[in-house]
Amino acid sequence: MVLAPANGLVQVATLTRDSRGRVLHIDHGDGWQTRYYHLAQSLVRKGQTIPAGHPIAIVGMSGLPHPWPHLHFEIRRNGTPINPQYMLIGGGGGAPGV
DSSP states (O other): EEEOOOOOEEEEEESSSSOOOOOEEEEETTEEEEEEEEEEEEESSTOOEETTTTTEEBBBBBSSOOOOOBBBBEEEEETTOOOOGSSTSSSSOOOTTT
């Protein structure tokens, strides 16, 4: 089960025909966005507003063949990918350039 890390608005919730499989993009405001790929199922729909901690998806293997379920997770700020490690406690003191 994948939970929303913060309040947000679902921008994309679709099954692609490429290696990303089932995808979900959430806009959290102030330039922050999270993206999720290879999902088995999305539990939210495009245009839905969601609170932090809300179940948004089920981890899966959609897209390219994979040997086990997994989650491709991205954090972006103003369109630029950010290493999630910077968002964790003790992960480096904050995202560079933010």
